[in-house]
Amino acid sequence: MQDNFIPFHRPSIGQEEISAVQQVLESHWLTTGPVTQQFEREFADFVGCKYAVAVNSCTAALHLALEAIGIRAGDEVLVPTYTFAATAEVVVYLGATPVLCDSVAGGFNIDPVDAARKVTPRTRAIIGVHMAGEPCNLQALRDLADRNSIHLIEDAAHAIPASYCGRRIGSISEVTAFSFYATKTITTGEGGMLTTNDEVYAKRASVMRLHGISGDAWKRYTNQGSWYYEIVDAGFKANMPDLLAALGRAQLKKAETFCKRRREIADLYFRRLAGVDELEMPPVGDANVEHSWHLFILRLRSEMLTVGRNQLIQELKEGGIGTSVHFIPLHLHPYYRDRYGYRPGDLPNAEDAFARCISLPIYPDMTDAEVDRVAGAVEHFVQKNCRRVPACAS
Ligand SMILES: Cc1ncc(COP(=O)(O)O)c(C=O)c1O
Incomplete structure (x- = not known):
């Protein structure tokens, strides 16, 4: 690798994270335990919700969310086509059908109008994804959900911290799923969190994340626990270990500082590139939203x-x-083509955005000089390859 290579992503890991993980190693309690519980409480406070359930990925949080609201075989769930594999595959895990919806024209988030067209008597839920960290139109999705008596779930893998109408993402819909994957705005390497204000959903997710074992199953090896446990359903193995929760706690303390730097970098890109006719800048959302700037998609x-x-x-x-x-x-x-019969042309706004998009590096440890080098390289490419003559993008 070149010495001056600017990677697409570089995680910000400091001494705080290293010490926190070391403390857990030295405590001899490695798996789910008191540190995970602390992380859950702190995360719930951070987003402003009642319950947070720590899991081993956002995929698991989405799976548990759909399971908790009662998605079953034969149901349909509306999902944006413009998302990562996880958002739709969890619907398939439960024997239900993901019904793919187009993006809004000129943006990346789900188009509520297209979603409304796809409601059938089998539709049970809609999943809104906050693409790149730009909150999707939650009011329109809420209206759609209420009109059709379906659930609204949020995939907030990109949205720590982001807000909608003054409320943090994670405190608004029935259930929200977050990711702490290695490239996300805060990371535990792999990991996720489910948030909700509904005690029934929180309890169900807590039980199902650890084999469907009732109560605080993890406590059975502590001096407060008991060897006895009962399996109340066929659950999953999706709990978060204390080792990762320690990393998460240290990262969560820095989430706002990280986000401030991401915003500065987004501003720098805008200043350099927004005047270049050949480029279309990412949507920033309206005055009601705060973007987390997880991704900068040009x-x-x-x-x-x-x-x-x-x-x-x-x-x-x-x-x-x-x-x-x-x-x-x-x-x-x-x-999706072979199983559900989708074809190119079916969801044109998403296809158009995909054909022309590139995600530029954006992360807190990036220096202004690095941002400048990336912007300069993009400008140079445009100048060399634009159809206008003479020199463009000046
Ligand atoms: C929109 C979206 N949803 C869900 C996920 C899954 O996250 P995880 O890797 O934590 O399961 C990702 C991961 O990149 C994502 O981008």
């Missing part, structure tokens, strides 16, 4: 350029800059 105006997004990725890579693409819409993947 779109090329392909008709104004002689080459496309893939060439930009290649050239940035050759220049020592890592990028990514978020996401290939689910309906374009072989599984």
Whole structure:
């Protein structure tokens, strides 16, 4: 790897995280225990909800959320096509059908109008995803859910911390799922959290995350616990160990500082690139929302350029800059094509965004000089490949 390579992501891990993990190692209690409980309380306080249930991934949190609200075989769940595999696969785990919906024109989040068109008598829930950290239109989704007596779940894998109408994401809908995957805004390497204000959902998720064992199953090896336990349902193995919760607690303390720096970086990109006609900036949301800036997704105006997004990725890579693409819409993947019959052209707004998008590096440890180098490399690409003559993007 080049010395001056700017990776797509670099986690911000400091001495606080290292010491916290070391303390857990030295405590001899490695799996779910008191540190996980503390993390749950602190996370619930942070987002402003009643209950937080720590799990080993956002995928598990989504799975447990759908299980808790009662999704069953034969049900349909509305899911944006513009998301990661996890959002829809959890619907399939329960024998239900994910019904894929288009994005809003010009954006990445689910289009409530398209979602409304896809409601059938079998529809039981809708999952809103806050793509890149931009809160989706929760009011429109709530109205849709209420009109059709269906549940609203949020996939907030990208949205720590983000808010909608002055309320933190995680405190609003029936159940919300967060991710602490390695590239997320706060990380435990792998991990997730389910939040809810509903005691019944919280209890069900707590039991099902650890084999369907009733009560505080993890306590059975402590001096307060008992060897006796009862299995009340066929649960899953999705609990978060204290080792990871220790990392999570240290990261959560920094979440607001991290987000402030992400915003500064987004502003720097806007200042440098917003005036370049050949580029379309990411949606920032309206005055009601606060973006977490997990991702900075630029779109090329392909008709104004002689080459496309893939060439930009290649050239940035050759220049020592890592990028990514978020996401290939689910309906374009072989599984969704073959199992549900989706075809290219079915969800045009999502396909258009995907064809032209590139995610630039954005993370708290990025220096202004690195942001400047990325923006400069993008400007250089546009100047070299634009259809306008003479020199453009000046
Ligand atoms: C939108 C979205 N939902 C869910 C997930 C799954 O998160 P995890 O890896 O924690 O299961 C991801 C992961 O990248 C994601 O981007």
